[in-house]
Amino acid sequence: MSSTISDIAKIAGVAKSTVSRYLNGGSVGDKTRKKIEQAIKEAKYTPNPFAQSLKAKKTNIIGTIVPRLDSYASSQTLIGIDEQLKRLNYQMLISNTSQSLEREIESIYSFANQKMAGIILLATEITEQHIEAFEAVKVPVLLIGQEHPEIHSVIHDDFHAGYAMGHYILEKGYRDIAYLGVTERDIAVGVKRKHGFKKAMEEVQQDCHVHYYETEFNIPAAQAKAREIIHDHQPPIFVCATDNIALGVLKAAYAEGLSIPKDLAVTGFGGYEVTEIIHPSLTTAKFFYQEAGETAAKHIVELVNERSVEKLTISKFKIIERESVDINLKHGI
Template sequence: MSKTIADIAKIAGVAKSTVSRYLNGGSVSEATKKKIENVIKETGYIPNTFAQSLKAKKPNIIGTIIPRLDSYAASQTLIGIDEQLRELNYQMLISNSSQDLEREIENIYSLARQKVAGVILLATQITNAHLEAFEKVQIPILLVGQQHKTVHSMIHNDYDAAFEMGKYVLAKGHRRIAFLGVSEKDIAVGVKRKEGFKQAILEANETEVKFYETSFKIEDALAITPAIIDEFKPSIIVCATDNIALGVMKAAYLKGVRIPNDLSITGFGGYEITEIIHPSLTTAKFYYQDAGRMAAQSMLKLINGEEIKSLIVSKYKIIDRESVDNLLKYKL
């Protein structure tokens, strides 16, 4: 049977309130502190951090809302948040919205009722209902992955990464290009990546580009790709995410289209699997764990009333791998 605070107090020979004060970081004499620590170590007692947080004047729980549990970007970001919070003696409480906006907004209110110190929202879009919730809960909010002018935000550099990807594609000699993106309801992935890529392509001559839309799911990209290949016959398909690129690669394989000999493919994200598949995928790598750590640090500054930038931008890098053919070599 697990030990309680009352058990620890009895074994240590101190009052229950003294143990509670120790666990909440209150003032306890050095001798008493060592006595309690020894008992906790001997009994293997694990404090109920959440319960402590509810009772404490300053809660140490950070709520984190994610759009889906099977997202590589979300899971890697959570790892970064969790590691940084642990180092700073905070805990993370995760709520999953399953890409349901109503559920996401309810999660904001639910976390506030549970007295979290702040909420980190890995957002896909920000609606008026979101802004109303932020205003009502009256706790620090940090957006990750999307930005809004009235809310502290941390984004990946989607526009610049897409612009650089466009320049990379052109430098490889590709002029018949398909861009497979997602709904523009998602500002970061659906709008910024498309806009950055468009701007890079505008500066090239004799280039034909067609824009297509799918979802974030591999199977949906797999379903739409055969028509793109048959009807447009691009030399390259630039995909808005690595998952979309994986769907395109599978579709190409099923059609007997060789990568990169017949069709080049790129992605965005830098998922681990893109390095070990064959051919390996050229992609714009985002550093999700680093972004998570930055988000945790920024949230704690907000909680402590410190000034932070209204917009924080994380880094990226174009990773050149095997999935893109250099068409210029055939012109030599």
């Protein structure tokens, strides 16, 4: 069992408040200081750096707000943040909002009240309430995944990933395409990826027919929507705004007795580990979430220390070609 301040006070023969004052850098007499230091050695006491940091005027804790923990993108980003912060002698405190914007706003104020040195927000949407909170708390804030002209941001290259994916499937000969996206309230995933894809479609010379649909981020919703689309109009390919949506489409295809990629090709965005393990493996635009998290951690520490950081940083991506797209057949040419 670990020692406590009470144990130290008892051994040193002083009050708990005196031990606490010593541990927090307060003034104590030389004789008392030596007694406390000796007691600490005897009890093998290790101060709690988290508690000490909260009591200090300036903490070394970065509050990180995440919309959901059961997400590959979120978990990999958090790993990157945590590992980089540790290297910089900072700590991370996580608030999971379960995709509630109200809880997200509350977390911003809560972290500021707990004297966090800075706040990182894995954002899905930036509202006026967010901006008001950022301005009110007077704490350095950095966004991951979304951008705002007034806030430092680390984003994925959603537009060019969408554009590259569009050109990729056009090169494979697909011309009758179902694009399964998400709400445009999510600017990065719902707007930029789709707009990049649309730009690639506009550049094709031959006739190209694209039907745009929306679903939710989870697999069951994507599966239900995909089955509905397959029944109404069986396209030869689904381009999905996330890997989770693509997994839902794959489940729908199997339920309908379709062969991948012979009857139906599928692509995603994200590069989740599971997309390489499943069979057939998923063609996807891979984002480097852990590296983005590391960059965000470096930048928030720079901001905390009042050093200059570029307003917008764009993370890289890579198209990963796998088995879910038929690279040997030419469709619609």
